[in-house]
Amino acid sequence: MSGADTRVAVLGYGSIGRVVAARLLDGAIPGARLVAIVDQRPQADAPVPQTDLDDAIADSDVIVECAGQSVVAEHAERILAAGRDLLISSAGALVDPDLARRLRAGGPGRVLCTSGAIGGLDLLAAAADAAPFETVIVRTTKKPAALVQPWMDAERAAAIATASAPMTVFEGDAAEAARLFPRSLNVAAAVSFAVRDLDLVRVQLIAAPDADLTRHEITAAGPMGRYRFEIENLPSADNPRTSAVVPYAVLRSLATLLRRPALIG
Numbered sequence: 001m002s003g004a005d006t007r008v009a010v011l012g013y014g015s016i017g018r019v020v021a022a023r024l025l026d027g028a029i030p031g032a033r034l035v036a037i038v039d040q041r042p043q044a045d046a047p048v049p050q051t052d053l054d055d056a057i058a059d060s061d062v063i064v065e066c067a068g069q070s071v072v073a074e075h076a077e078r079i080l081a082a083g084r085d086l087l088i089s090s091a092g093a094l095v096d097p098d099l100a101r102r103l104r105a106g107g108p109g110r111v112l113c114t115s116g117a118i119g120g121l122d123l124l125a126a127a128a129d130a131a132p133f134e135t136v137i138v139r140t141t142k143k144p145a146a147l148v149q150p151w152m153d154a155e156r157a158a159a160i161a162t163a164s165a166p167m168t169v170f171e172g173d174a175a176e177a178a179r180l181f182p183r184s185l186n187v188a189a190a191v192s193f194a195v196r197d198l199d200l201v202r203v204q205l206i207a208a209p210d211a212d213l214t215r216h217e218i219t220a221a222g223p224m225g226r227y228r229f230e231i232e233n234l235p236s237a238d239n240p241r242t243s244a245v246v247p248y249a250v251l252r253s254l255a256t257l258l259r260r261p262a263l264i265g
């Protein structure tokens, strides 16, 4: 997709989608034109028409998903089948092997996951191209309130929300992490895709009351070397589960998908 005027629809007008939409309107990616917003809730201040997804698919070239894993699971295939490219923020959706297989086989639209809240995925992917990793660990530390989940019973939710010292909330593999913490562990999924081994990646999730920044520590070791990335992100003011940098990562990924320079900054 590299025409002079690429039509972009933003699916999910929340903390990520709002910044992506505003920056696109500001000309962050030359030649990329925001044409529609799709959201399940009415958005009175939408800067372009709010449409349903069918109309957005009909009227756009690229759909930028910033809505959640369930939206990817439900709609990605038909977006690709309509020949529209899909940029995914909710990478954790693809830990479902059936969905991942269907999307790989789907098209003709293309699918790309943003690197989102983290970096270093290119190096991890290159090392994995050379030889499989032996160990990969993703350790994420967030404010407790961002980690309480609807499936938790009241006692567990209260224990996390009121934790006065760092507390391990989850330890396990990346697929389970993405399933249990769908809005918090897209990062673990993205690392798993980079190293191409969902079962290898161990995930630890820690609730820390003093975690003003969201921290991701990624360590990986294999025949190509040892890698350690430590990322501390400012949470979004609108949504403490999301880092404020994510919409800018989405815009960079969109520029890559469109093969255009991003004039962001």
Ligand SMILES: NC(=O)c1ccc[n+]([C@@H]2O[C@H](COP(=O)([O-])OP(=O)(O)OC[C@H]3O[C@@H](n4cnc5c(N)ncnc54)[C@H](O)[C@@H]3O)[C@@H](O)[C@H]2O)c1
Pocket (backbone or CB within 6 Å): 011, 012, 013, 014, 015, 016, 017, 038, 039, 040, 041, 066, 067, 068, 069, 071, 089, 090, 091, 114, 115, 116, 117, 118, 182, 183, 186, 187, 238, 239, 241, 242, 243, 246
């Ligand atoms: N890759 C990463 O590093 C990373 C980081 C943070 C968030 N994310 C993903 O991005 C998603 C969005 O994050 P956010 O902070 O903008 O969330 P948000 O809750 O602020 O906004 C999500 C928006 O999507 C809308 N929405 C939800 N379900 C919908 C549906 N079925 N149809 C249409 N609209 C729907 C909501 O109404 C809301 O306006 C998260 O759920 C998460 O999966 C990824």
